[in-house]
Amino acid sequence: MDLDFGPEDAAFRAEVRDWLRAHVPAEPLPSLETEEGFAAHREWEKALGGARLGVVSWPREYGGRGASLLQWLVFEEEYYAAGAPGRVSQNGINLLAPTLLEHGTSEQLTRILPPMAAGEVIWAQAWSEPGAGSDLASLRATATRADGGWLLDGQKTWSSRAAFADRGFGLFRSDPESERHRGLTYLMFPLDAEGVTVRPIGRLDGKPAFAELFLDKVFVPDADVIGAPGDGWRVAMSTAGNERGLTLRSPGRFTAATERLVGLWKERADPSDTAMRDRVADAWIRSRAYRLKGFETISRSDDIGSESSLNKIYWSELDVALHETALDLLGADGELESEWLENYVFSLAGPIYAGTNEIQRNVIAERLLGLPRGAR
Amino acid sequence: MRFVLSAEQKLFAETLRKLLADAGTAAAARAWAAGDRAPGRRLWASVAETGLFALAVAEEHGGAGPLPVEVVTAVEELGRSAAPGPYVETLAAAELLGRTGGSLAGTWLPRIAEGEAVVSLAVPYALDADAADLVLDGEGREAAVTGDVRTSLDPARRLFAVEGGGDPTDFGVLLCAAQQLGIGQALLEVSVDYARTRRQFGRAIGEYQALKHHLANVMVELEFARPLLRGAALAYGTPEFTRDVSAAKVAASEASYLAAKTALQVHGAIGYTDEYDPSLWIRKARALYSAWGSPAEHRARVMRAL
Structure with missing residues (x-):
């Protein structure tokens, strides 16, 4: 060891x-x-892609450099320590790409991954619907068979990055007789296609971080189905696993933010305020725990499976606590526009998306601890 | 980098876990608290046979260590078992004498390595000093006990004041954290078992989300305390050791104490009784929370290091 x-x-x-x-x-x-x-972030992605630094762990042929997972963690540490821009490509590279690498055809990989790696095509996720949030399997948007492809109809919401992105991906009910997680198909579609209406939604601070999507007979060719029609739930769950695991929030983000928090504490804190000192200490301790856990995860030979729910709770609650501590250190300046405030607002979404933390706790209790599944 | 236990390290922990699971540790802890040390002594002898104590003693004194990762992993199992006696103190004393050297080290380290010496160490109270062959103060000097046993919340912890007192050593703090993690793990497991079988309103209480979420929180805290512990063990001998040990102690203290409070709540009234075995772990979790330096002291140490 x-x-x-x-x-x-x-x-x-x-x-x-x-x-x-x-x-x-x-x-x-x-x-x-x-x-x-x-x-501006799109241009930055292009620069990163040009240096083959956008997706270091991908195979070379798709724009990566075949780096090990440890090197990917190293990249992330350096990236956040350098104060580099947020990743506007995140939905594509962290959610869609792992699914494609596992379930995509070679034609899809060759067509879709290189422009994603180069920052030329930015992707938005389209999971939730007005009636399907935590209960994603109750989704109702449909894919209807058409000549050479499918027609998409319905409404998606909380679609992050969709206000300005190029393409989206999500699940659609392709078998009208089906229920729950059966009869769903995983599809990719252009956000500027005929029949797509994008209505940006302001997040808590008013910035259009996500959008509603109205789909009216949007044609998608068969080539843009991932996996088999009707098998979308199983295909999507591999993405969800990635999302809850390390890829969505690598430890580097917290290690770097904590370094800055310690700096802010040294600069701003009242030395007699031991309660504040303890909160900064906890942020440091928890960032370190998450970093070490990451090294443990990549050292394992088995799939972490539902253990990714442990990670999701840990990082999302750490992220909120860390940024709350920073705002409290800033005192009266805490409410003023700043990087800390931007990241605080960003952190507040963490316990909600990618499966709320309550859903994650159910997963932990039932799948890891073996408690009985109860009434929903 | 390979930040998981090696096959040998895992096997050692599993061997010890099985030995302790079959050894009636809860009964030994109750007997120890009542002043009957025989079962605890027998347990000590069988633990010694695994070679555990030699892992904290350098080769020149007849040991094979110090091997912090192996010792930490073993002490986690001891914590899980609630085995009574100054295991952490003896192992910490071995490491301390290994650094201070001198005649005490020459005399006692070979005996510790063989599992023949029970040692207590003042931090500031000396655990089970009345059962120890040697009592040390915080500087590693032989020290006299002053006064009678002090009653702890955990009756299996018999505490004594010692001349000169002493501050915890980093290695000892690390082992205390390992013990706490094992206690927390045991409490989580017994609570999950109880929640699966105890029925109210016609269903297992573990079906209720309120309980599920409490138990999930305990698992999260334990699972993230463990890498801190192992990371600190790997930092032994480096300038970061003190800082990393304190981080591990804070995390293990909070996780095991949360496990104890949750166990109490999940069990309800039966958990509040002395005679039901989870009390052994619940009391120890609270006692160790502030032993070997409180979480506040260790948070302060982390921040001093930053």
């Missing part, structure tokens, strides 16, 4: 650090949840 980085890992870290030092914008980009900021 060890926590040692090899010489190749160290060399990789140095390369990433040097590139970021030379390229990370001196001034933070405008919020990626605004039209102007989205465009």
Whole structure:
């Protein structure tokens, strides 16, 4: 058992650090949840992709460099430590791509992944519907067989990045006789296609971080079905597993934010305020725990499965606590526009999306602890 | 990097777990609390046969250590079993004498390695000093006990004041954290078992989300305390050891205490009784929460290191 980085890992870290030092914008980009900021973040993704740093763990042929998971964690640590821009490509590279790599055809991989890696096509997720949130299997948007493909109808909501993204992906009921998780199909579709109406939704601070999608006979060719028609639930769950695991929030984000929090504490804190000191200590301890847990996860040979629910609760609650602590340290300045505030607002969504933390606790209790499934 | 236990390390922990599971540790803890040390002594002897104590003693004194990862993993199992006696103190004393050296080390370390010496260590109270062959103060000097046994919330913890007192050693703090993690794990398991079988309103109480979520919270805290513990063990001998040990102690204290409070709530009135065995772990969890330095002290140590 060890926590040692090899010489190749160290060399990789140095390369990433040097590139970021030379390229990370001196001034933070405008919020990626605004039209102007989205465009700026898109350009940044192109620069990252050009250096083959957008998706380091992907195979080379799709724009990655075949890096190990440990090197991916190293990349993430350096990325956030450098204060580099948020990843506008996140839905595509962290949610869709792992699903494609597991279930996609070689034609899909070759067609879809390189432009995603290059930052040329930005993806939005389209899971939830007005009547299907935590209970995703109750979704009602439909895919109807058409010549050479499918016609999509219905409504999706809380679709993050959809206000400005290029394409979306989600589940649709393709068998009208089916119920729950049966008869669903995983499809990808252009957000500028005929029949798609995108209505941006302001998040808590008013920025259009997500959108409602109205779909009216939107044609999708067979080539944009992932996996077999009707098998969408199983295909999507592999994405959900990734989302709850490490990929959605790598430890690097918290390690870096905690370093900044400690800096803020040194600069701002009243030394006699031991309650504040304890909160900063807890943020540091928990960031370290999450980092070490990440190293444990990538060291394992088995699939972590439902254990990803442990991660999701841990990072999302850490993220909120860490940023609340920062705002409290800022005192009267806490409510003023700042990177801390932007990240605080961002953190508040964490316990809700990708399966609320209450759903995660049910998963832990039933699948990991073996408690009986109760009435829903 | 490979941040998981090796096959040998896992096997050692499993061997110890099985030995302790079959050894009637709860009864031994009750006997120990009542002043009957025989069952606890027999348990000590069988634990010693696994070679545990040698893992904290350097080769020059007849040991095979110190091997912090192996010791931490073993002490987690001891915590899970609620075995009575100064295991943590003896192992911590071995590490301390290994650093202070001198004639005490020369005399006692080979005996500790063989599992023949029971040692207590003042932090500031000396656990089970009346059952120990040697009592040390915090500096690793032989020390005299001053006064009678002090009554702990955990009656299996017989505490004594010692001349000179002493502050906890980092290695000892790490082992206390390991013990706490094992206690928390045992409490989670017994609570889950109870929630699956206890029925109210016509169904197992474990079907209720209110209980499920409490128990899930305990699992989250335990699962994230463990990497801190193992990471700290790997930091032994580095400048970060103190900081990492304190982080592990805070996490293990909070996780095991949450496990204890949750166990009490899940069990209801039966959990509040002395005669029902979870009380052994519940009381120990609270006692160790502030032993070997309180969480507040360890948070302060983390922040001093930053």
